[in-house]
Amino acid sequence: MIRRTIRRSTYHCCSASALVRCPVPAISISFPASLIFSTTAGWKLKYSTKINSGSNNNAGHPRPLKKDKQRYALRIGYRSPTLNDLALAKRFFDESLTYHAGSPPLHDAAFDTTIPQVAFAGRTNAGKSSLLKALIPEMKLIKPSKKPGFTRKIYCYGIGSKPGRELIMSDLPGYGYGSTTEQGDVILEYLRTAASLKMVYILMDSRVLEMPSDKQVIALLDTYGIPWQIIGTKFDRAKSGDPAHVLDMLMRFSKASRKGAMGASETFYKDEIIVTSDKTMVGINELKWSIMRHSGLVSE
Numbered sequence: 001m002i003r004r005t006i007r008r009s010t011y012h013c014c015s016a017s018a019l020v021r022c023p024v025p026a027i028s029i030s031f032p033a034s035l036i037f038s039t040t041a042g043w044k045l046k047y048s049t050k051i052n053s054g055s056n057n058n059a060g061h062p063r064p065l066k067k068d069k070q071r072y073a074l075r076i077g078y079r080s081p082t083l084n085d086l087a088l089a090k091r092f093f094d095e096s097l098t099y100h101a102g103s104p105p106l107h108d109a110a111f112d113t114t115i116p117q118v119a120f121a122g123r124t125n126a127g128k129s130s131l132l133k134a135l136i137p138e139m140k141l142i143k144p145s146k147k148p149g150f151t152r153k154i155y156c157y158g159i160g161s162k163p164g165r166e167l168i169m170s171d172l173p174g175y176g177y178g179s180t181t182e183q184g185d186v187i188l189e190y191l192r193t194a195a196s197l198k199m200v201y202i203l204m205d206s207r208v209l210e211m212p213s214d215k216q217v218i219a220l221l222d223t224y225g226i227p228w229q230i231i232g233t234k235f236d237r238a239k240s241g242d243p244a245h246v247l248d249m250l251m252r253f254s255k256a257s258r259k260g261a262m263g264a265s266e267t268f269y270k271d272e273i274i275v276t277s278d279k280t281m282v283g284i285n286e287l288k289w290s291i292m293r294h295s296g297l298v299s300e
């Protein structure tokens, strides 16, 4: 929290176009010129459709454990949830009251609240709304769509009603194709001001994996000092069909992205990758437990 406050006050970026002209070296250096195709749309990032297969260097890379394969999650530094943990997380989501907690900036409740929040970010069409829907199917307001850029504002959903037993999950508009500068402005404002934001899940389509725009958003979150974590979506359509392979690719990307923030030394760090599908529901209970853990509702 201290780190986040210091960084925020040091690198105050005031609009989405700050993505392009922000003086913070970590961000401006990481932008290849070819990525930026609009002079105004900082949130609208151009990306190639090339599949990135990650680094060829296997040295020291953690391999998924057998039990993690079955669980569709790979963790470094975190303990794996037991079956009881997963059942508890499922019960919390099944039995808690869910409600629409606001849509910044129209309601600033999401900015002021002390209730822990997690946000779902990702490229347009990555599956953010679908994943939220899989977590809280009773929330009819959540509308997934095959049209990229369908979610046009931030939707915050509350779950739980007892103090200390509640959290907020935010569905953010996607970045990249079909997004707008105005959405970028609102998202940056949200990221800067939602003081109780505990985690931003970066959703990445398991078929496409990483894009340069994901790296840029990760760099931005690092600048703000906001924790982030990668989630693989649409696993039912993954080319290899092997969770270990997808987890491995995403962990390479995550590890490489964290290196920038940590410096060259391989300091011990915690990480967690989960692959999910709203069709087969794989990874959903793992994600529920992860959300509860980051929100402080269960112990690590």
Ligand SMILES: Nc1nc2c(ncn2[C@@H]2O[C@H](COP(=O)(O)OP(=O)(O)OP(=O)(O)O)[C@@H](O)[C@H]2O)c(=O)[nH]1
Pocket: 122, 123, 124, 125, 126, 127, 128, 129, 130, 131, 143, 144, 145, 146, 147, 148, 149, 150, 151, 152, 172, 173, 174, 175, 233, 234, 235, 236, 237, 276, 277, 278, 279
């Ligand atoms: N097969 C499969 N399709 C999925 C899955 N999750 C999402 N989709 C499809 O992907 C498309 C985009 O899903 P959304 O959830 O609307 O994506 P989004 O990230 O919210 O997109 P924006 O609101 O445009 O940023 C829809 O056609 C979904 O049905 C999944 O797990 N498996």
Ligand SMILES: [Mg+2]
Pocket: 128, 129, 130, 143, 144, 145, 150, 151, 171
């Ligand atoms: Mg959406």
